[in-house]
Amino acid sequence: QSALTQPASVSGSPGQSITISCTGTSSDVGGYNxxxxxxxxxxxxxxxxxxxxxxxxSGVSNRxxxxxxxxxxxxxxxxxxxxxxxxxYCSSYTSSSTPVVFGxxxxxxxx
Amino acid sequence: EVQLVESGGGLVQPGGSLxxxxxxxxxxxxxxxxxxxRQAPGKGLEYVSTISSNGGSTYYANSxxxxxTISRDNSKNTLYLQMGSLRAxxxxxxxxxxxxxxxxxxxxxxxxxxxxxxx
Numbered sequence: 001q002s003a004l005t006q007p008a009s010v011s012g013s014p015g016q017s018i019t020i021s022c023t024g025t026s027s028d029v030g031g032y033n034x035x036x037x038x039x040x041x042x043x044x045x046x047x048x049x050x051x052x053x054x055x056x057x058s059g060v061s062n063r064x065x066x067x068x069x070x071x072x073x074x075x076x077x078x079x080x081x082x083x084x085x086x087x088x089y090c091s092s093y094t095s096s097s098t099p100v101v102f103g104x105x106x107x108x109x110x111x
Numbered sequence: 112e113v114q115l116v117e118s119g120g121g122l123v124q125p126g127g128s129l130x131x132x133x134x135x136x137x138x139x140x141x142x143x144x145x146x147x148x149r150q151a152p153g154k155g156l157e158y159v160s161t162i163s164s165n166g167g168s169t170y171y172a173n174s175x176x177x178x179x180t181i182s183r184d185n186s187k188n189t190l191y192l193q194m195g196s197l198r199a200x201x202x203x204x205x206x207x208x209x210x211x212x213x214x215x216x217x218x219x220x221x222x223x224x225x226x227x228x229x230x
Contacts, residue, residue: 036216038156045206045223046148046156051216089156093215098158098172100146100215105155 003101004029004090011109017078020106022090023071028101030071034093037066037075040105041086049088050075077108085110113137113219115207120224127197127228133190133207133221141165141185144210146217147192149203149226157203160192161210175201197228 005023012018022029022037029035037050048057050066053073063084066075073092077084090103119131133145147159160181161170169181180193190207204225208217 034215036214038217040156045220046208046217047220048211048216048218051211051214051218055214055216057211057216057218087155091156091158091215097176099161099170100158102148102156102158 003094003096004092004103006088006090006103006106008104009107009109011111012077012080013111014080014082016080017076018080018108020075020077020088020090020108022073022075022092022103024073024092024094024101025071027096028092028094029068029073031095032093033068035066035068035073036091037064037073038089038091039084039086040089046089080110082110084108115209115219115221117205117207117221117224120205120226122227122229123197124230125198125228128193128195129197129226131192131194131205131207131224131226133192135188135190135209138209138219140183140188143212145181145183145190146208146210147181147190148206148208148217148220149201150206150223151200151203154203159205162190194226197226199228202226202228 038046040046162181178196204223209219
């Protein structure tokens, strides 16, 4: 079982907005501003989309935004495009003996 | 071009050992903490290990602690993962990844190298 909980799947139509949640505890998501989000297309390498809860690396579209409230972080994709169809993973620093944990991943389907 | 290239994967018997390498180029390797992350076939990402920029601090997932050792040679711009006492559940694609400074985000990833543990 993954330490961070994500929905297995979400879907949306082109142009719509969707939000993917990532729920942890006060020992990880809730306790630190070290939440990251990754996009992974089938057969491809993961790509960093968000770090430090809400920071976008250079080159990432501003259609991707993220936030955190309590023990839950959220990734929002606005203006959905077909190319956004991929798996999305959250991760967080954790004060446990394993310093980093990932969520189980969410498959985004663009209808 | 900023790049990470892993090598060393392959088929190994349970209980065996393997050393993965990750060659870095296009950036000042010695300035960055580095990580290993793995992904079992059809599964999600799993954190494996981190090493600080100077190699002085290392961290491991509980699942590999005591069996895997991360190290680096900054003179060769290379990251390593020595894997021992391998189990079937260690079968995965192993990625090396660069960590964003003052963050736990991983911004540059290698293409991955497949490790298969099977008799």
